Amino acid sequence: MEAAATPVRGSYARELSGFHLMQSRACAVTVIVLVLLGIVLDYAVYPQLMDRFALARVITSAAVLLGLALLYTRFGRRHVHAITFVWLTFPQVMIAWMIHVTQGESSLFYAGIILTTFAVGTLFPVGFMYTLGFGMLTLLLYWLACVTRPGGVIDHGQFLFHSTIILFAVAASTVYTYYNERGRRQLFELKDELARKNGELERTNSSLAEIKGQMLQQEKMAALGTLSAGLLHEVNNPVNFCMMAIDVALEEPAAKASPMLLECLDDAKQGMQRVQYIVSDLKTFAYRNEAMQDTAFLFERALNAAVRLVGHETKGIPIRRDLQGETLVRGDEAAIIGVLINLLGNAALALRKGGRAGPEIEVGAHQQDGRLRIWVHDNGPGIAPEHLSRVFEPFFTTREVGQGLGLGLAICYSVIQRHGGQLTAESVPGEWTRFTFDLPVAGGGQ
Template sequence: MFGNQQIDQEILVSYNIYFSDLRKKRLKIVILLALLFIALFGILDLTLYPQTASTLIKSRIVFDAILTAYFLAIFYRPWIKNMRFAVMLVIITILTQINILIFITHDGATSPYYAGLTLAIVAITIVIPYTFFETCTILLSCLVLYFLTLIVDHQVHGTPYHLPLLVNNLFFLISTNTFCIVASYLNVILRFNEFRINFDLRTTLGKLKTAQAQLVHSERISAVGNLSAGLLHEVNNPLNYAITALQVMKMDPNVSSDADLKETAADIENGMMRIKNIITDLRAFAYPQEADRQFQFKIHEAIESTMRFTAHETEDIEKIVNVPQDLMVRASKSHIVQVLINLITNADKAINKAKRENGKIIISTKQENDRVIVSVSDNGIGMNEETLQKIFDPFFTTSEIGKGLGLGLSVSHTIIKNHNGNLAAKSVLGEGSEFYFDLPI
């Protein structure tokens, strides 16, 4: 239809949907206008053919009834689902009705209703979008119907052909048809090119909007990182002093010989080491490596950091970690932690939505050739197929207004993609979800 142009399949599919919807809307307009004009032109029957007016008006009533049946069958009782067939059926019916009027008048080529053919062809070509093939088929049908009407009129009523007038009518009818064919072809090309420009514009705007949102998201993360960097310095120094003082205190004979004091000192040391681990994680968050500055690390370490970050949110949920201690991956550790935080946070929200008393989050890994598959699954509320198709779209969120921008999974998907991997999901509504991604070793 579009010559040798290289057309993106996505654009073509979208255009076909648009084209079908446009034809359906325009066909509704054509049927309503046809019903109106078929009835109004009954005035011509009374004026020009008072003797046969009743027959002509009955014909109009019959065809109005047929078009009304088409209208209901296409738009309210979708018995006719093929829109191309529906368009052809309606137009051939309108052309048939005009030719029947010509036949009833017994005037052959001299009938004034001939003008109705030209008017109908031009009007329909303007209103309804056709393909080039459909235009040729409709206009050829118009000529064939007109010829058959004149032949049958001549055979049944003895109406002369009036050759000079017939040649004149055919000349104008063929000229009009040729004009309509050319106009329809040019309209198809123009309509598609306009659609492609608009499609590209919408796609570009969507990408810009996504990039802007991710930039804002990154700026917020950067701001949190900068704040964390300042706090780290202020917290880390006194913490080191406290840990040093604790070590000195543990060497005191009075402490080492007293079981209660020794246990208390051990508890204090565990608490301080936990704070130190959190500070280490925050430092990695405050000074993240770029995605192209990847190095090998134990995936278990990234998961441990994530568990510490999300410990407060998921304290009432059972966490099961099935990850080998020595399994290595090559990636940006801080970015992988960011992805895991998003996945575990979403799992926590899904479990809370489902109001599970035995909420469970399972984190597991497995090695396939030179890739490591990381999986985060939950027994939360799950997702239907429609939601599953949209979860990685920017701004798509199932959270309440003001409780999420819908960027977490979109950003995570981009991070994994930048690691030459893929983030995917599967889910069963009411049972839970599983998100998984792969990383190189």
């Protein structure tokens, strides 16, 4: 809990510092305007001292302006509280001097000290200790202004009354600042909590989208499994009869005497074997447990199955292989077949849409650091940069409506993650696209 609270406190401190900087600048401008406008009050109350007071007000405004200028420097942004505290004392010193040279405890300028004290607590509401310290300094300046006059304090009752009023102003400003700061902290914590909840909601929505995609995929696989079971039963028997008939025909003297007939019978036998492989691949691909399987299998075998199953999409597009070394890996073979089908199908679709001359898909694999690094590369039109960072988002698709939900790559990404790897995409628009992922090598420990 403490570790979670530390970033919040750091964020709050940064936000509060920015708020205080903005408030200090605004307060400085306000003080300069009010100090200069006080010349009108000097004329109304102490016209005989107006020239001296006007000069004092100009000097004070210039000093505050210098403080304001410092707040726009790097040094000022780092020490905003100290600089603000210093320039805020200038008007108080000026008012205390005016009290000293006029009527002391009877001077009407004590109202200016009270006004400034309230202004610090409202216009520039910082920490309550800051306000309390400023208020005590203000009270000290008032006492000095009155006590150091020739003859000292004359009307002790009025001096005590004004001092008490100033203390009330200090107390009120301090209490206001305390609750203002407390309310601001609570508001920030609520904003931070809302941001965290929004982040959790986004992650939940993403997880729900992924789960929905997986459920849709499982429903497809269940339907495909049912279809495959029927195919296996209905197709295997006639295929076996055809295979037996072809084997018998191959032994006939007439067939042996005719090279052309032998070639035709061999082609027919290979065709029947291909039908058997396809039905077998469908069965392997469709019948899956919900839990990820963790068995050893040859990636090359999974690739062969995927190429056969996606053959209708890749027809006419050469698929070049670059499998270096042993390809025995661990994981869910059916899931990896699904990943390869998706990547090969997407590559074939991109090549056909791009109308590329000499289209080609390359599938490569080599071992590195106990894992089999695999890539599917095509020389198609590539992926636009603004789309590249979103290709694994659920429901993101550039296909036309009705041609895909945009879940294929998101599910592939999840499958590879469950195998402890990462699926990444690279592309150069107009030249090529490459998807890369890795699988644990059987016996490699990962």
